Amino acid sequence: MHHVVIHYNEIGLKGRNRPLFLRRLEANLLQATAGTGIRRVDERSGRLVLPLPRDADWSTIRERLRCVFGVANFSLADRSDLEMSALKAAVDRALEGRVLTSFKVSTRRAYKQFPLSSEEVNRELGAHVLERTHARVSLEDPEVTIHVEVLPRDIYFAFGREAGPGGLPLGVSGSVVALLSGGIDSPVAAYRLMKRGCRAVFVHFHSRPYQDGTSRAKAADLVRCLTRFQFHSRLYLVPFAEVQRQIVAAAPGPLRVVLYRRCMVRIAAEVARREGAKALVTGESLGQVASQTLDNLAVIEEAVALPILRPLIGSDKEEIVRQARALGSYEISILPDQDCCSLFVPRHPATFSTLAEVGQAESRLPIPVLVRTAMEQAEIQAFEFPESASAPSAPAMGRNDRGTVEACVDP
Ligand code: ATP
Numbered sequence: 255m256h257h258v259v260i261h262y263n264e265i266g267l268k269g270r271n272r273p274l275f276l277r278r279l280e281a282n283l284l285q286a287t288a289g290t291g292i293r294r295v296d297e298r299s300g301r302l303v304l305p306l307p308r309d310a311d312w313s314t315i316r317e318r319l320r321c322v323f324g325v326a327n328f329s330l331a332d333r334s335d336l337e338m339s340a341l342k343a344a345v346d347r348a349l350e351g352r353v354l355t356s357f358k359v360s361t362r363r364a365y366k367q368f369p370l371s372s373e374e375v376n377r378e379l380g381a382h383v384l385e386r387t388h389a390r391v392s393l394e395d396p397e398v399t400i401h402v403e404v405l406p407r408d409i410y411f412a413f414g415r416e417a418g419p420g421g422l423p424l425g426v427s428g429s430v431v432a433l434l435s436g437g438i439d440s441p442v443a444a445y446r447l448m449k450r451g452c453r454a455v456f457v458h459f460h461s462r463p464y465q466d467g468t469s470r471a472k473a474a475d476l477v478r479c480l481t482r483f484q485f486h487s488r489l490y491l492v493p494f495a496e497v498q499r500q501i502v503a504a505a506p507g508p509l510r511v512v513l514y515r516r517c518m519v520r521i522a523a524e525v526a527r528r529e530g531a532k533a534l535v536t537g538e539s540l541g542q543v544a545s546q547t548l549d550n551l552a553v554i555e556e557a558v559a560l561p562i563l564r565p566l567i568g569s570d571k572e573e574i575v576r577q578a579r580a581l582g583s584y585e586i587s588i589l590p591d592q593d594c595c596s597l598f599v600p601r602h603p604a605t606f607s608t609l610a611e612v613g614q615a616e617s618r619l620p621i622p623v624l625v626r627t628a629m630e631q632a633e634i635q636a637f638e639f640p641e642s643a644s645a646p647s648a649p650a651m652g653r654n655d656r657g658t659v660e661a662c663v664d665p
């Protein structure tokens with residue numbers, strides 16, 4: 255029988271929160287691997303061990319584990335009794351049919367009473383594998399590292415290991431509301447906070463009927479991409495055209511983008527209140543566009559009491575694009591769409607605004623009514639991952655007190 259041996263991010267899991275974090279990580283692992291036959295997580299000397307069923311589909315399990323925050327690395331491992339002879343015999347069996355060109359052995363001992371030191375296990379097992387195969391030892395650049403974990407009751411060993419995403423177990427940091435445009439930045443920003451243990455609720459503003467619905471479809475695809483990391487998501491699709499129409503009537507062109515943003519964060523704060531989220535997240539990066547100067551960010555921030563988190567504030571576009579590609583969101587983000595923020599704004603919006611001029615423009619607007627109406631007309635879509643395992647049989651996901659609910663489970 256195979257096992258998965260998981261090392262978690264130890265630095266992140268130290269201290270008094272550790273039991274809580276571990277329990278969350280274990281629950282997340284079971285949820286991520288739902289439907290694969292994995293039924294149990296064992297805590298073993300600072301590692302987590304998942305016993306695999308006989309017919310386990312490793313490629314599916316591997317894909318799922320790559321998305322579980324808090325996992326530093328994991329491996330498909332074999333078990334042996336706590337003796338060198340048993341270990342060697344088990345390694346021999348595992349070597350059958352496998353061609354090794356070069357290797358090294360890397361041992362970690364959680365059970366310090368084991369008669370051999372880690373270094374001695376490396377040497378003795380290394381010599382044994384050399385005898386059995388035509389491989390050579392390469393300490394610098396081995397084709398395969400044989401990882402050996404000596405635990406109090408048994409030994410696990412694996413050929414190679416996979417990197418996990420790191421970070422903190424999803425859910426340990428509470429919830430945030432992520433403002434998701436169809437662009438490259440905002441999905442990466444949401445991912446960064448999810449990686450720090452936040453569950454994200456998504457909000458997308460669209461300008462139908464002034465614009466087509468392409469941005470809505472993109473937002474949904476982006477949420478589907480991010481749901482791999484949090485198992486279920488909710489996306490609020492908020493109509494923004496009426497807000498924009500009224501801002502256009504009340505304010506000069508250069509000021510409009512900042513006014514749009516102030517209304518967006520107010521509506522997002524209302525979503526946060528309803529969802530019990532503690533902060534908003536945006537993809538803003540300092541100086542990237544006119545609305546993202548320090549002056550404008552301060553004016554936007556003033557509209558809400560909740561913190562606005564901007565994890566990309568100091569990132570270059572290049573770094574963001576690199577992360578978007580790794581995440582798989584980039585290909586979705588670059589599809590053409592009609593973004594609501596480009597509606598009714600001049601080519602060069604103001605890089606500088608003051609609260610005084612913004613306040614003056616807003617005094618001509620029924621802000622609370624606009625926020626309330628937008629909330630009432632919001633559609634909520636629900637997403638699940640893995641899709642079949644935990645999806646409800648009926649499409650309805652339960653009705654929110656105001657918004658209409660659409661289940662959005664992939665075929
Ligand atoms: P992105 O690549 O995320 O679109 P951007 O660099 O294009 O970011 P802006 O268009 O100025 O920047 O938007 C700044 C942030 O405001 C976005 O990252 C996003 O968090 C939020 N935002 C902008 N437009 C929308 C929208 N239509 N719906 C939800 N949030 C939005």
Ligand code: MG
Binds near residue numbers: 437593
């Ligand atoms: Mg954008």
